[in-house]
Amino acid sequence: xxxxxxxxxxxxxxxxxxxxxxxxxxxxxxxxxxxxxxxxxxxxxxxxxxxxxxxxxxxxxxxxxxxxxxxxxxxxxxxxxxxxxxxxxxxxxxxxxxxxxxxxxxxxxxxxxxxxxxxxxxxxxxxxxxxxxxxxxxxxxxxxxxxxxxxxxxxxxxxxxxxxxxxxxxxxxxxxxxxxxxxxxxxxxxxxxxxxxxxxxxxxxxxxxxxxxxxxxxxxxxxxxxxxxxxxxxxxxxxxxxxxxxxxxxxxxxxxxxxxxxxxxxxxxxxxxxxxxxxxxxxxxxxxxxxxxxxx
Amino acid sequence: xxxxxxxxxxxxxxxxxxxxxxxxxxxxxxxxxxxxxxxxxxxxxxxxxxxxxxxxxxxxxxxxxxxxxxxxxxxxxxxxxxxxxxxxxxxxxxxxxxxxxxxxxxxxxxxxxxxxxxxxxxxxxxxxxxxxxxxxxxxxxxxxxxxxxxxxxxxxxxxxxxxxxxxxxxxxxxxxxxxxxxxxxxxxxxxxxxxxxxxxxxxxxxxxxxxxxxxxxxxxxxxxxxxxxxxxxxxxxx
Numbered sequence: 001x002x003x004x005x006x007x008x009x010x011x012x013x014x015x016x017x018x019x020x021x022x023x024x025x026x027x028x029x030x031x032x033x034x035x036x037x038x039x040x041x042x043x044x045x046x047x048x049x050x051x052x053x054x055x056x057x058x059x060x061x062x063x064x065x066x067x068x069x070x071x072x073x074x075x076x077x078x079x080x081x082x083x084x085x086x087x088x089x090x091x092x093x094x095x096x097x098x099x100x101x102x103x104x105x106x107x108x109x110x111x112x113x114x115x116x117x118x119x120x121x122x123x124x125x126x127x128x129x130x131x132x133x134x135x136x137x138x139x140x141x142x143x144x145x146x147x148x149x150x151x152x153x154x155x156x157x158x159x160x161x162x163x164x165x166x167x168x169x170x171x172x173x174x175x176x177x178x179x180x181x182x183x184x185x186x187x188x189x190x191x192x193x194x195x196x197x198x199x200x201x202x203x204x205x206x207x208x209x210x211x212x213x214x215x216x217x218x219x220x221x222x223x224x225x226x227x228x229x230x231x232x233x234x235x236x237x238x239x240x241x242x243x244x245x246x247x248x249x250x251x252x253x254x255x256x257x258x259x260x261x262x263x264x265x266x267x268x269x270x271x272x273x274x275x276x277x278x279x280x281x282x283x284x285x286x287x288x289x290x291x292x293x294x295x296x
Numbered sequence: 297x298x299x300x301x302x303x304x305x306x307x308x309x310x311x312x313x314x315x316x317x318x319x320x321x322x323x324x325x326x327x328x329x330x331x332x333x334x335x336x337x338x339x340x341x342x343x344x345x346x347x348x349x350x351x352x353x354x355x356x357x358x359x360x361x362x363x364x365x366x367x368x369x370x371x372x373x374x375x376x377x378x379x380x381x382x383x384x385x386x387x388x389x390x391x392x393x394x395x396x397x398x399x400x401x402x403x404x405x406x407x408x409x410x411x412x413x414x415x416x417x418x419x420x421x422x423x424x425x426x427x428x429x430x431x432x433x434x435x436x437x438x439x440x441x442x443x444x445x446x447x448x449x450x451x452x453x454x455x456x457x458x459x460x461x462x463x464x465x466x467x468x469x470x471x472x473x474x475x476x477x478x479x480x481x482x483x484x485x486x487x488x489x490x491x492x493x494x495x496x497x498x499x500x501x502x503x504x505x506x507x508x509x510x511x512x513x514x515x516x517x518x519x520x521x522x523x524x525x526x527x528x529x530x531x532x533x534x
Contacts, residue, residue, distance in 0.1 A: 188399030
């Protein structure tokens with residue numbers, strides 16, 4: 001029983017990463033209709049940006065986070081210019097193909113710049129003011145601060161995203177665009193601005209996830225491949241374009257993987273999510289939490 | 297106020313409008329009538345900028361607005377109440393109304409008082425303000441759609457078939473609401489298939505056929521229903 005709680009906690013940590021990556025992916029799809037296969041690379045770039053900021057530039061943690069967000073914003077703007085702007089009037093298939101291309105280009109760029117060897121961020125938590133004072137033992141569960149930080153940051157970021165989407169004009173404009181692009185335009189919502197904001201948000205969430213995870217797992221040029229597949233799993237489970245669904249499904253996937261690897265076999269860990277996806281697509285294609293809605 | 301001067305427009309290579317001209321004077325209520333596929337909706341889309349005008353001009357307040365993008369026309373005072381009672385189904389009634397004021401979102405006080413104004417005009421919407429717009433009935437959606445346009449503080453309001461797919465009793469309610477808009481001093485262009493309703497409330501009508509204006513007349517100087525039907529239902533062209 002003691003270990004069960006530890007497995008759950010591990011699942012929540014990894015699931016939080018899935019949430020951060022998948023929420024951006026589902027936003028980009030829901031609002032802009034872009035299927036972004038380069039989303040895993042946003043995560044990879046976030047990881048490398050974190051490593052560069054802390055080990056190369058020797059920045060303290062907060063400026064390092066700002067650096068990662070800045071890099072993510074630039075990546076988001078560039079990705080919008082490549083994946084959305086020239087292809088707004090095409091269907092989603094064009095974005096699938098071009099984002100595959102972008103993913104390969106970014107992976108190879110990372111290979112050239114950062115090299116093939118896996119790297120990890122050695123974060124010395126004892127030097128970080130608030131973080132070092134956090135507890136690491138929760139009854140039977142042990143979570144080092146680097147790991148504990150991940151669900152905390154996820155809750156914080158998702159809460160901020162929720163407030164922005166619900167209570168600000170920008171958020172209202174984004175949701176209106178997702179629901180009815182034409183009427184939103186007639187209300188004065190500018191598609192180009194919405195697109196840029198959406199891509200920056202997606203890249204920032206995934207980039208933060210990459211940075212946080214880089215102190216737990218290795219970062220390497222093609223690390224984004226598996227993450228992107230996991231994020232797509234989460235997006236399909238949660239219902240395409242459904243932010244709350246992605247948040248719940250991300251945690252569920254993380255926990256399921258952790259329990260599978262603990263009680264069934266570690267080799268099954270990456271398989272179980274895809275089995276779910278196939279079942280969901282067969283029996284509940286709108287996703288676990290999606291409503292079947294007619295599109296106009 | 298609003299002038300459409302021999303516009304040619306369509307989708308891709310398909311031309312729908314072959315030189316449509318019409319004029320809506322300030323404070324007027326003009327109806328554009330026509331059957332399915334005659335170019336009624338396309339005319340409205342061309343006016344609000346959703347369809348590019350290939351030839352001719354759309355003139356608002358003496359200014360040619362052909363090149364103004366659709367998302368900037370709301371701030372010029374042009375607002376479309378779209379066909380099919382289109383609302384943001386997953387957002388609350390109040391959020392839908394607020395979206396109408398998106399282009400003037402910094403005007404907090406004005407928005408609050410306009411919201412109150414819309415609620416007074418359509419008390420049903422106030423009762424249901426927290427409800428998701430997708431849950432509303434057809435008539436309520438139409439009111440919401442009109443309310444959202446009012447939140448834009450338009451000078452010219454375009455209504456695309458407000459009576460479509462509504463029960464006769466509700467159509468009467470909508471017709472009254474439209475007359476109420478005229479009393480506000482709005483300039484109105486109404487696109488309709490419902491000839492009876494249009495003749496009841498409009499002061500000038502145009503009939504469009506095959507992408508051209510086929511007939512035009514003041515209402516009130518004794519329109520012969522047969523004469524109108526001939527154009528509307530497709531008698532010989534004149």
